[in-house]
Amino acid sequence: MSRLTHLDAEGRARMVDVSAKPATAREATAAGFVRMSPATLALAQTGQGKKGDVRAVAEIAGVMAAKRTSDLIPLCHPLALSKVEVTVEAAEGGLAVTARVKTTGPTGVEMEALTAVSVACLTLYDMLKAAEKGMQIGDIRLLEKSGGASGDWSAR
DSSP: OOOOTTBOTTSOBOOOOOTTSOOEEEEEEEEEEEEOOHHHHHHHHHTOBTTBOHHHHHHHHHHHHHHTHHHHSTTOOOOOEEEEEEEEEEETTEEEEEEEEEEEESSOOHHHHHHHHHHHHHHHHHHHTTTOTTOEEEEEEEEEEEOSTTOOEEOO
């Protein structure tokens, strides 16, 4: 079993020291889903809702969230992100959210991708809740990551 890197020898939480790690290209992709009724999905697709184009706003919210991940997750390192791409697309039963994040640095961007997806999903809920309060946010997960000492990983 792997040792948890955010715990010291006494079991106390700590920020991992990445100062000796080389800066390498890192990338991560995450996804999530907001399940909703066909009527609410149609409203989201038209961009004609009371709050405007909900997909565009959610995509921007996701980008902003990725950039602020270290402010939200206590032991995450602040990173200089070189790319954040968030997409919201209609799918059967709701809206699918995907985030792809890139950097060159000493630690990965998995948390930034997951944070981007989570906040984009929450933004969709906020903007559409007047039409449907029973929407469900779920299936938030890492799809793949590349770079770093642990190498590449994919759920696909």
